[in-house]
Amino acid sequence: MERDDLIEYSLPKKGNVGLHDENEGSKIRKKIYKVTILLTVVTVLEVFLGAVIKQDAAIWPLVKWSFVVLTLLKAGYIVIVFMHLGDERPWLRYVVLVPYFIFVLYLIFIALWEAVAIKGVLSYFS
Amino acid sequence: MGDHSVQLDQKYLWGGKESPFQVSYGKMMMWFFLVSDALTFGGLLVAYGFTRHDCLEAWPIGEETFNSLPFLGHGYPLLYVALMTFILIVSSVTMVLAVEAGHRMDKRGVVKWMIATIIGGFFFVGSQAWEWYHFIHGSEFGKVELSDGSLAIVKGHFGEIESFTVTESGGHYKQGAVIKEDLMHTFQHAAAAGHITNGIITLHDGSKAMVKKADDHDLTLIIKKSGNKQKASKERRIITGESAKNLYYGALYSGEANRVIYGANLKQNEYGPQQYAQFFFFITGFHGFHVFSGVVINIIICLGVVAGTYHKRGHYEMVEKTGLYWHFVDLVWVFVFTFFYLI
Numbered sequence: 355m356e357r358d359d360l361i362e363y364s365l366p367k368k369g370n371v372g373l374h375d376e377n378e379g380s381k382i383r384k385k386i387y388k389v390t391i392l393l394t395v396v397t398v399l400e401v402f403l404g405a406v407i408k409q410d411a412a413i414w415p416l417v418k419w420s421f422v423v424l425t426l427l428k429a430g431y432i433v434i435v436f437m438h439l440g441d442e443r444p445w446l447r448y449v450v451l452v453p454y455f456i457f458v459l460y461l462i463f464i465a466l467w468e469a470v471a472i473k474g475v476l477s478y479f480s
Numbered sequence: 481m482g483d484h485s486v487q488l489d490q491k492y493l494w495g496g497k498e499s500p501f502q503v504s505y506g507k508m509m510m511w512f513f514l515v516s517d518a519l520t521f522g523g524l525l526v527a528y529g530f531t532r533h534d535c536l537e538a539w540p541i542g543e544e545t546f547n548s549l550p551f552l553g554h555g556y557p558l559l560y561v562a563l564m565t566f567i568l569i570v571s572s573v574t575m576v577l578a579v580e581a582g583h584r585m586d587k588r589g590v591v592k593w594m595i596a597t598i599i600g601g602f603f604f605v606g607s608q609a610w611e612w613y614h615f616i617h618g619s620e621f622g623k624v625e626l627s628d629g630s631l632a633i634v635k636g637h638f639g640e641i642e643s644f645t646v647t648e649s650g651g652h653y654k655q656g657a658v659i660k661e662d663l664m665h666t667f668q669h670a671a672a673a674g675h676i677t678n679g680i681i682t683l684h685d686g687s688k689a690m691v692k693k694a695d696d697h698d699l700t701l702i703i704k705k706s707g708n709k710q711k712a713s714k715e716r717r718i719i720t721g722e723s724a725k726n727l728y729y730g731a732l733y734s735g736e737a738n739r740v741i742y743g744a745n746l747k748q749n750e751y752g753p754q755q756y757a758q759f760f761f762f763i764t765g766f767h768g769f770h771v772f773s774g775v776v777i778n779i780i781i782c783l784g785v786v787a788g789t790y791h792k793r794g795h796y797e798m799v800e801k802t803g804l805y806w807h808f809v810d811l812v813w814v815f816v817f818t819f820f821y822l823i
Contacts, residue, residue, distance in 0.1 A: 373583055373584070373585065373795065374583050374584065375584065376584060379580055379581075379583070379584050382580050383577065383580060386573060386576055386577060386580070387573075389573075390569070390570070390573045393569050394566065394569065397562060397565050397566060397569065397817075398562070400562075400818070400822055401558050401559070401562040401822075404542070404543055404557070404558055404821075404822050405543060405557050405558060409541055418823055421818050421822050421823055422818070422823075424818075425814055425815060425817075425818040428814050429811055429814055429815065432572065432807055432810060432811045432814065433807075433811065435576075436572055436573075436575075436576045436803075436807045436810075437803075437804055437807045437808070437811075438579075438800075442501065442502075442503065443501045443502055443503075445501055446501035446503060446508070446511070449501070449511075450511050450514075450515055453515060454515060454518055454519065454522070457519060457522075458519070458522040458526070461522065461523070461526050462526055462529070465526045465527070465529060465530040466526075466529055466530065466533055468530070468534075469529070469530040469531070469532075469533030469534040470533050470534070472534040473533060473534040473535070473536065476534065476536055477536055480536065
């Protein structure tokens with residue numbers, strides 16, 4: 355039996371996965387540098403917003419949600435471009451992403467809902 | 481090899497000519513591992529959110545807690561974490577460049593970019609060590625319990641302690657001696673233990689000394705917890721100027737123990753509720769452990785690349801698999817950065 359880790363099943367394929375020549379390589383590198391600049395700009399923007407707008411400002415909830423959106427944007431670029439998930443088969447994408455979204459979104463919802471309820475009770479009795 | 485070992489045809493292993501999802505076993509398992517690890521980190525961050533939402537005390541604000549830079553002191557909100565984030569993003573980029581070089585069978589390129597990734601990883605772990613050190617030791621002012629029982633964190637420029645002049649001899653120091661070493665450390669210890677009364681510090685050998693200290697500038701008290709329990713007001717109270725000075729030194733020089741807390745550990749926390757310190761140590765520690773193990777794995781694979789193991793094999797998929805782990809570490813940090821530091 356051949357050792358499994360020696361076989362690259364995904365070699366003759368399109369996209370970023372598998373072997374490619376110098377020409378394709380330079381195209382991929384260009385994409386990588388573009389994403390690098392985007393991630394850096396988003397991080398700088400986040401720190402700038404955090405430093406300028408205080409948490410008791412009226413606009414803070416908007417800033418907070420924009421942080422969440424920007425984080426998901428950064429995470430998306432890391433997963434799809436850097437981790438090449440965008441170049442994998444659609445079903446592998448679903449196998450990786452769908453369980454996470456189902457469990458974590460539910461967990462966030464139920465935990466934060468409970469926490470706010472508990473805080474209400476605690477502050478009522480304190 | 482025993483008699484029973486048989487050469488299996490590929491099609492019996494996968495039930496067909498193609499692997500599921502057209503990825504190798506190793507890569508698929510790496511993805512499955514990352515999914516489960518992501519659920520672990522998701523659970524930790526949700527637990528943090530839970531505690532933050534049901535906490536009655538004011539939660540620490542990232543830019544007030546983390547505002548120092550090495551060698552430059554205080555007053556740089558979040559710049560250090562931003563730098564750490566940038567280092568990790570750059571090391572993620574060099575990793576993806578190593579993977580790309582591997583796809584061109586460019587061995588030198590893979591080695592070059594992997595070494596860059598490893599250096600970036602070490603920088604990140606080192607930065608985290610500095611941040612922990614700073615978090616544990618705390619600010620120069622500490623958190624102070626004011627005379628009405630409310631808790632306040634303190635911002636401003638701490639006037640340097642110049643000397644202690646001994647006014648009453650003890651076991652070691654004689655009257656009239658001027659102490660100039662280890663002043664800040666001695667001062668903070670004495671303040672926390674309640675050994676300073678009206679500017680007179682009692683040293684550990686029993687001698688008493690007068691504290692000579694430069695004036696503080698821009699002293700600001702930010703009330704985090706109201707002393708009056710009936711009137712737990714939601715808005716942040718900020719006290720500045722002379723009254724801030726009087727309140728702060730009234731507490732510091734009261735001669736009572738535990739009126740001021742410096743730094744954070746698992747038992748006390750300068751920055752806010754105790755759970756905050758616990759989550760800080762656990763989440764950033766767990767992430768730092770991932771970074772460290774990622775660096776170790778990168779070093780091992782890099783040695784394999786240098787030895788030519790993967791070149792002989794005809795593909796650099798091992799680099800791709802470690803790359804997946806390394807990007808995942810970066811991915812987790814993006815979330816920790818947002819939910820621990822920014823929000």
